[in-house]
Amino acid sequence: MQTGTKQPWNWLLFPFSAVTAGPYGVFAATIWHGVYSIEDESEWDKLGTGLPDTAGIHRLQLHHELLHACTNNGLYEWNGETWVQDGLTLPCYQYRRLGGACYASTSDGLWIRTGSKWGQLSCEGKHVFDFLSLPQYVVVGHDTGISLYDRFMDDWAHFELQRAITSLAVYRGHLIGATDQGELMIGDKKGRFERVQFGKKIIYSIVPKRGVLYVCTDQGLFKLVYIADRLVMLSVQLGFPVTDVDILGDQIYMATMFHGIQTISL
Template sequence: MAFEIRQGESFTPLSFSSVQAGDGALYAASLGGSIYRTGLEGVWERLSNPVPEQLTVNRMALYGEQLFACTNKGLFCHGFEQWEEELEIPCFQYRVEGGCRYAATAYGLFCDQTGSWGSIACYDKRVYDFLNLPQLLILGHEDGLSIYDRMTDEWAGFTVGAGVTSLAVYKGHLLGSGEHGELIVGNKKGRFERTRFAGLFVYSVMKRGGHLFGCTDKGLYRIGIINGYPWLFSFVKGGPVIDIDVQNGQLFMATLYNGVKTVQMD
């Protein structure tokens, strides 16, 4: 399955903040708050806006035929050709795991297991991302990291010198992106190092297609860990890449200046 991306006559935005690929559909959110969809025929259509004015889409998530938009106005779900509001507070990440729905918000991590949302952690912090692992619940927030150990029923907080805006685990290392463009890497001993790469601003880190990627202002990079240290290897050169997704061997990039771009994975 391959998408042929071409612009329709009324499709003009070039700046995008998020992209999601599913079976038979590709979604992209513009910086202006509009969300677009295209099928295999490659013609883009604009979905109705979940909120009419001053909307910023931070991230999107796709589950089946339901598209979720995490925005500065709240969490919205698009299904059956219309939007429904899920949460009325700013939202940064959404995932469904283990029969529960989770949302990272401006007022902590929220969970919905029985049809009703409630805050379960860090209600006094702006939570940007989270990882729900078998033993650990890891939150990236405005003050750094908070980690809950299910075996000991204890929380641990880590101040890393920056807000943590995205999280990923790669080869046993916990990695994140910092709000100032740095890469944050755990040493597996309870300490975290901030690494700046000259001339690069890292927007986010994410695992896709078995690889760890860094979205930066100079293009897309693959991230490797060599002797415990992070290395960045250029994958797609160019301008800022804000978000990526992978579907059936194709990698899709939401870029700041060049619309939605696609490359074939190796």
């Protein structure tokens, strides 16, 4: 006689690279094992149709209820039944829809689509891993540092930092970038950057959510705060490597390397 036991909602133990949560469920990207979705903590469904088995998924983005996967095979959009390549076949690391335009960071610069076709916007020849669109500036994190476009002056400034900048955020007016070496690059608002390590922690990414800057590390999830004019990291959840984070309602969803998708309450 065999008795069945229901798996917990977060039982999938693939290494996860990204998570995003919306009104229609939670979507999680694994490393080399596809994208999964779950609704109301029921059962995981694999959204596999149309996505190559070899796709390495860097980020998931949910814009206007449309799910996009940034992969090493290009940019894909989920149409409810299958993944459709969104016209960009270069390895893609970040996607955002801003106003009436779509932007994507790729292995060959930053690209833009305002109609039906993609076109290269800037940073040709560079691996662009992340970007920010600010009122005055466009900030690009790439394989050798940070490039900054001043909209008012119509001019670029390039900061060669001897590090790849893999994710970007602004906190209290300071431009902050996570590096491929597990550090943070912190701008001083005067065009200089300080490289900061927090003990032996390896930082995977920085994720701004609801005015809080979350830091995903090999030791858990932290938030970055200023205490007495000094940046410190306060623990949110320890005990396992966290690669990405999202918030829906009063729940924090964490993509982890070895412990599936974890949640904690705000």
